[in-house]
Amino acid sequence: MEGTHIMPETITPAVPPTPPVPLSALLAREDLALKQIAGPEDPSVVIHWAHTSEMADPYPYLLGGELLLTAGVHIPEAAGSGTYFDDYVSRIVAAGGAALGFGLAPVHDTVPRALVAACERYGLPLLEVPPQTTFSGVARAVWQLMAQARLAELRRVTEAQQSLASAAARPDPVPSVLRQLAHRLTGQAVLYGPDGTEIASAGREPGPGVREALTDLAGVVRPTGAGTTPTSATDTLGDTHLAAYALGSGEGFVLGVATARREPGDHTIASVASVLLSLLTGEHHSGAGAARSSAFVRLLLGARPEEVAPLLGQGSWVVVHARPEAQLPDAVAASALGAALGSPLVDLARDVVRV
Numbered sequence: 001m002e003g004t005h006i007m008p009e010t011i012t013p014a015v016p017p018t019p020p021v022p023l024s025a026l027l028a029r030e031d032l033a034l035k036q037i038a039g040p041e042d043p044s045v046v047i048h049w050a051h052t053s054e055m056a057d058p059y060p061y062l063l064g065g066e067l068l069l070t071a072g073v074h075i076p077e078a079a080g081s082g083t084y085f086d087d088y089v090s091r092i093v094a095a096g097g098a099a100l101g102f103g104l105a106p107v108h109d110t111v112p113r114a115l116v117a118a119c120e121r122y123g124l125p126l127l128e129v130p131p132q133t134t135f136s137g138v139a140r141a142v143w144q145l146m147a148q149a150r151l152a153e154l155r156r157v158t159e160a161q162q163s164l165a166s167a168a169a170r171p172d173p174v175p176s177v178l179r180q181l182a183h184r185l186t187g188q189a190v191l192y193g194p195d196g197t198e199i200a201s202a203g204r205e206p207g208p209g210v211r212e213a214l215t216d217l218a219g220v221v222r223p224t225g226a227g228t229t230p231t232s233a234t235d236t237l238g239d240t241h242l243a244a245y246a247l248g249s250g251e252g253f254v255l256g257v258a259t260a261r262r263e264p265g266d267h268t269i270a271s272v273a274s275v276l277l278s279l280l281t282g283e284h285h286s287g288a289g290a291a292r293s294s295a296f297v298r299l300l301l302g303a304r305p306e307e308v309a310p311l312l313g314q315g316s317w318v319v320v321h322a323r324p325e326a327q328l329p330d331a332v333a334a335s336a337l338g339a340a341l342g343s344p345l346v347d348l349a350r351d352v353v354r355v
Helices: 023-027 084-094 113-122 135-168 173-185 210-221 266-281 287-300 305-312 331-341
Strands: 035-038 049-052 066-070 099-103 126-129 187-192 198-203 232-237 240-246 254-259
Touching: 023 035, 023 135, 035 113, 049 135, 066 135, 084 113, 099 135, 113 126, 135 173, 135 266, 173 187, 173 198, 173 254, 173 266, 187 210, 187 266, 210 232, 210 240, 210 254, 240 266, 254 266
Parallel strands: 049 066, 066 099, 099 126
Antiparallel strands: 035 126, 187 198, 187 254, 232 240, 240 254
């Protein structure tokens, strides 16, 4: 009968500023000939770096996320009959180690069976490193894969930025940006109004409860006037990743994103979209715009028209009277039209927009 294993609290990996490498990608390298012989075959396991250590207790020397490489020099002769391997593996897991690589030859011809059993018990992936594969070669492969992943991430973000900018220049900028964002993240993008209602959305329909959870998360970042609120927030519901971004216009608009997985670069892409949506939904005040706002405030406070007229300038005013063809205008469409024409002075009537 196996006893219950109580492990110390695991640490959070201090990951480097580079994309992690899936363990499966490392195992797929034919030049390394690595073989997983114990532990879960989980595609979500990632490696943040490779580290070699022959310490019996590697815990103090690990940051978390490592593929720890050892030739078993530290293993005593009677290790198989005691708790040595359980203690060793539990310390790696407690330190946040991602996987253990055991090198064959010259110390051990095979991987100790007690080590295999301990890795199975603690859920630590165990890799067999063949004699012809050096530890430095494994570490080099990890960094090569990281560099490839980083390049792919930068290319993906750049392409997404270009497509989002193009979408913002379309006649229907807000829906276009949402559609492009949902396409780039393979999920759903939602724009919420200041009152929390869903104004526009694009992308695949999320699973049960996701829409409600995303709406709740949007409320976390929406300004309330009662203290500071975060500009962004994340959460998960089952396997769905949720994110909410307060738009910088200060009007209370929020961008919500729901995706089935979270890829490197997703946050950067969503942040670009939130900046564009902030410009499309917010008021833009130039120096002249500030003077015009001042004029309106003075009128509201009882000033006579002739007193505020100098603030409005000497030129003629152009008023655009727009009537949508397909559907009644909404606040987003009106604000987007005002932004496109460079004016914060927007009047939304029942079926027309005046700028």
